[in-house]
Amino acid sequence: MFKKRHVLTMREFSREEIDSVLDMAASLEPYARGRKSDMMAGKILALLFFEPSTRTRMSFETAMKRLGGGVINLGPAEGSSISKGESLADTVRVIGGYADALVIRHPKEGSARLASQFSPVPVLNAGDGAGHHPxxxxxxxxxxxxxxxxxxxxxxxxxxxxxxxxxxxxxxxxxxxxxxxxxxxxxxxxxxxxxxxxxxxxxxxxxxxxxxxxxxxxxxxxxxxxxxxxxxxxxxxxxxxxxxxxxxxxxxxxxxxxxxxxxxxxxxxxxxxxxxxxxxxxxxxxSFYGVPVRMALLKMLIGRGA
Amino acid sequence: MSEIKDVPKGLRVKPINNGTVIDHIAGGQALNVLKILGIYGITDATVSVVMNVESRKLCKKDIVKIEDRELLEEEVNRIALIAPAASINIIRDGKVIEKRTVDLPDEIVGVVRCQNPNCISNTLEPIKSRMLVKTKNPVLLRCIYCEQPLTDRIAEYLI
Incomplete structure (x- = not known):
């Protein structure tokens, strides 16, 4: 049912795909509440937040860690390759080499789609300017x-x-x-x-x-x-x-x-x-349900058998 | 076969022996057609432009003649962005050997800039603008990056 490589906009979801994500989230809710899991053991999620975020960033991080995976962070843009003028295309190509999936929030509309064109791994859009936040x-x-x-x-x-x-x-x-x-x-x-x-x-x-x-x-x-x-x-x-x-x-x-x-x-x-x-x-x-839902997306995109 | 029906020979434009004649361009759009074809600034091409002459098909039309260059189909189709009624005559040895109408492709790449200043395609990223053609008449484009539509003033956003 879920054949997506990236999660960029809601328009790309059919009713059936939405249902499959919600069903998966329901089955993962016990893990979001603390039950131990190693479903994502050995997997790394990269968080590329070019804009401030609390809930979205932390719930992605929680989702990945509670499933036994690891998280790497871009950190503040100042002092990073971004401040040296690196393009987003290059950034996602490089970090896509370190991680199994990228979560991106960026102030420009269409940035997540651009990232998906250059990233070697799945991209999840966590907000692109006034665009989408699926x-x-x-x-x-x-x-x-x-x-x-x-x-x-x-x-x-x-x-x-x-x-x-x-x-x-x-x-x-x-x-x-x-x-x-x-x-x-x-x-x-x-x-x-x-x-x-x-x-x-x-x-x-x-x-x-x-x-x-x-x-x-x-x-x-x-x-x-x-x-x-x-x-x-x-x-x-x-x-x-x-x-x-x-x-x-x-x-x-x-x-x-x-x-x-x-x-x-x-x-x-x-x-x-x-x-x-x-x-x-x-x-x-x-706000809490952000964790099982993001767990579901991660599992469906990069979990074993995905 | 006559080259252009609406304008008598020798009146405003001289027939060309080899090249392309773009006829029935909406009045005033000829310079934008040249821009779409990459003919602007300093050029070696021999180009004749007639603007705002009377037309039976359109009230006023422009005509562009480009000597010694036969336009490719993809070039022709881009013209449909601003001149959907244009007709293209390919001339060899003074004769029209091919007549084409314009037909927009489903996607336009690297021709029209997105009008959204906050779109990622308007930054220094290594990408070309990409517009989906949602409708052809009237022309409605949609940026594949930010999904902003573009319908009026397309000529202003030609790259």
Whole structure:
């Protein structure tokens, strides 16, 4: 079912391939929680992070180490071959010679695809500028499957839907599962028209609103994202907008019993800390699920028999 | 066989004996066609350019004649990026020996730059730009690296 050499974008995943990754992640979850494994013994994963990352970098590292493999790090770009002007193409050719797979985060769009053209080993895209971040989407799908349901799902994507690469990929992937998607954002941060048109062309029900209160009682999943202050030149305008997309336990009073709240993190103030203790909060589980999902991808790409 | 039907012989352009005549280029695009063919700056080629003459097929058209060079099919097809109605006449000994229309290939390599300034293809990496042709009329290209579409102002992004 899984014949990929690289993981670059969600668009390259079929529904069946997504299912196979999620099933594999479920079978590996005990190892993500600490059960001993030597599945990746003798294998080395190289982490090439040209931009700061906490969760993605550390969860890849955890995934590889918990499966008994080793990790090498590019380290800060300063003082490395990058600062001497080495091309990305050369960097991945060299480091591809040291490792069994490369994880790359880079500020330029298309960088992971370029890396895949030069790397002798599989490349996993951990974020290419405003482009793609497929492992985030896969862990989001895994969270929805585990904590809610992927079939007949009603989901609201909330916040910055214009620049947020996470929600673009997630919306696309959800369209493969026939989800009912509500887009909730301020007018200036609406999801771009070509992405909406693409979703509609796949038969996905998409509706748009600025009013979070209008949808909160009718969805299974509330997927929150951060509205970045720098998107608004006027701080007063930012405060006004941001306060409309902030959730509290009181705000969720009429919500469905099984409503789950997700967030790719880090959050700033779009989810009040008092929500953490409610049965709706799932963002920390979501963050943890990055480990089994990344384990699954590593096993499927470079595990024995892959 | 006459070389160009719309423009009477001897009026604006002299017939050529050997080479290529590119006719029915959308008015004003001739210089971009030359750019696509790699003819710009200092060149040894003998080239005639006629711009914005009246045409039965288009309102206004340009014509380019390149002497002693028969364009290859892949060169011809790139012209479709900015002149999808162009017709190509290969001339030998004063006669049209072949007429071709242009047809964009499925992928264009090293001809059009991605319009996204943050695309990896616009850096010093050892790669050529690569654009998938999503639709041919109107022309819609998509960068294979960053997936940014390019449809308007393609001429501005010619390399």
């Amino acid at each position: 492992t985030q989407t896969l862990l989001d799908l895994y969270t929805i499957k585990k904590e809610s349901h992927l079939e007949n799902l009603s989901i609201a994507l909330v916040g910055d839907l214009k620049y947020g690469r996470t929600v673009h990929s997630l919306a696309y992937a959800l369209s493969l599962f026939g989800a009912d998607i509500t887009l909730v954002s301020p007018a200036s941060l609406r999801m771009p028209d070509p992405i909406k048109a693409d979703l509609s062309s796949k038969g996905t029900r998409v509706r748009e609103t600025c009013d979070l209160g209008e949808v909160i009682n009718n969805v299974d999943v509330l997927y929150m994202t951060r509205i970045q202050r720098e998107r608004f030149p006027d701080p007063v305008e930012y405060n006004k907008v941001a306060s409309c997309y902030r959730i509290t336990p009181e705000f969720m009073t009429g919500a469905r019993e099984g409503l789950i709240v997700m967030h790719p993190l880090p959050r700033v103030d779009e989810i009040a800390p008092s929500v953490d203790g409610t049965p709706h909060a799932r963002y920390f589980q979501q």
